[in-house]
Amino acid sequence: MRSTTEQTVQPCPQCGTEIRTDRRFTTWCSACDWNVDPVEPDERPGRVERMRRGIAHRYGERLLAEMTGGESRRPRRDVAGVLACTVALCVHGVTVALLLAGVLLVTLGWGGALPVLGAFLLGLAWLLRPRFGRLPDDAPVLHRADAPRLFALIDEVAACAPTSGVHAVAVTAEVNASVSTYGIGQRRLLTLGLGLWEITAPQERVALLGHELGHFAHGDTRHGVIIANALHSLNSWRYLVAPIRNPSGLEVILNALYLLPFLAVQGVMMLLDQLTLRAAQRAEYLADASSATAASTEAAVALQDRLLVYGSAETFLLRESNARQVRDRAKRDEPEQGLWDRLAAYVESIPESEYERRRRVGALRGHSVDSTHPPTHLRRACLLAGPAEPAAVRVDAEAVAAITAELADARRVVALRVLRG
Numbered sequence: 001m002r003s004t005t006e007q008t009v010q011p012c013p014q015c016g017t018e019i020r021t022d023r024r025f026t027t028w029c030s031a032c033d034w035n036v037d038p039v040e041p042d043e044r045p046g047r048v049e050r051m052r053r054g055i056a057h058r059y060g061e062r063l064l065a066e067m068t069g070g071e072s073r074r075p076r077r078d079v080a081g082v083l084a085c086t087v088a089l090c091v092h093g094v095t096v097a098l099l100l101a102g103v104l105l106v107t108l109g110w111g112g113a114l115p116v117l118g119a120f121l122l123g124l125a126w127l128l129r130p131r132f133g134r135l136p137d138d139a140p141v142l143h144r145a146d147a148p149r150l151f152a153l154i155d156e157v158a159a160c161a162p163t164s165g166v167h168a169v170a171v172t173a174e175v176n177a178s179v180s181t182y183g184i185g186q187r188r189l190l191t192l193g194l195g196l197w198e199i200t201a202p203q204e205r206v207a208l209l210g211h212e213l214g215h216f217a218h219g220d221t222r223h224g225v226i227i228a229n230a231l232h233s234l235n236s237w238r239y240l241v242a243p244i245r246n247p248s249g250l251e252v253i254l255n256a257l258y259l260l261p262f263l264a265v266q267g268v269m270m271l272l273d274q275l276t277l278r279a280a281q282r283a284e285y286l287a288d289a290s291s292a293t294a295a296s297t298e299a300a301v302a303l304q305d306r307l308l309v310y311g312s313a314e315t316f317l318l319r320e321s322n323a324r325q326v327r328d329r330a331k332r333d334e335p336e337q338g339l340w341d342r343l344a345a346y347v348e349s350i351p352e353s354e355y356e357r358r359r360r361v362g363a364l365r366g367h368s369v370d371s372t373h374p375p376t377h378l379r380r381a382c383l384l385a386g387p388a389e390p391a392a393v394r395v396d397a398e399a400v401a402a403i404t405a406e407l408a409d410a411r412r413v414v415a416l417r418v419l420r421g
Helices: 048-069 080-110 114-128 148-159 202-217 225-241 250-295 297-307 312-325 336-346 352-365 376-385 399-406 410-418
Strands: 008-013 018-022 168-172 175-183 185-192
Touching: 018 352, 018 399, 048 114, 048 250, 048 376, 080 114, 080 148, 080 185, 080 225, 080 250, 080 336, 114 225, 148 168, 148 225, 148 250, 175 202, 202 250, 202 297, 225 250, 297 312, 297 376, 312 336, 312 410, 336 410, 399 410
Parallel strands: 168 185
Antiparallel strands: 008 018, 175 185
């Protein structure tokens, strides 16, 4: 429960309306939006990111209209998707060509510089090679035998998507969750951030699982092996041929040589973004639909609201870590045992006015922060546009207790890592 000393009352300097707010958070006016978004961006985005945000802004409202039309709430392979795969395969073709050229120069070169050049091309091909992912070695990883009740819930939610479950769950401190694949066999991994899991209600956790598993069900193009690895290769190319800043002497000549390759890489990246960003945003809407199907529309919307305060949750965890660093060791009494409870209590104490402020900030900023995800206010609008869906999966107190017990060791390990910095 918040103390009354945390409440402040003052007139709005712009319109004079009385403002009642929590002093821990931004003071703003709901009547005229004074000070609703006082934070300036930390840095100006690069050219590619500016282009991404421009595309996202252009298509944002139009895509929302399509998604609320009913028939568009299903995945589809359009011309842009086919072209994106074609471009990605061409990028991989360059890597294969470098590999073959390197092998030929090393094996057939007649001395001199040709084998050296071949070795260089082989090293370049290795740098640009496709990545198949692997299990994290810096986070607890749970398999089905370690957490049968958690995996049973995941399977139940996956069936609503519909898709199959996951092979492993990695537990981190992030205020986030994600899905990915690992190994050549593309086994499925769910990364579960306790910073988000612990601040959500049971039904919101079902919504979270429904959203993440929905990415598997709807074939999220940008997370597929072909396109994701092509983007990785292009980023590697851009790093290798990026102009040297503040060049001098020979570096000026190198910059001139790098110019055309850099522009070519930049152009291909922009093309691939142009072809896939719309599909990436559609995938988010479809994943939200899976979330509502599994947990109910009400729970899916509640999850969207909870995501609005992820920054506050991250700040709380950072404060806890800093406090641990300066606290006298003799006074430490295993504070990791209560870290997640303290985080949940803090987030629960955030006033509704702060949630509303962040909703308005999202509407004002639109796609200017994240080009791959539709703004939260559009995602909420899409969820609320159709008839309210009931929950297909419900978790009772017994299931919550069982899953909490299965996560106990991971909760303790991750809490210790947070507090140790």
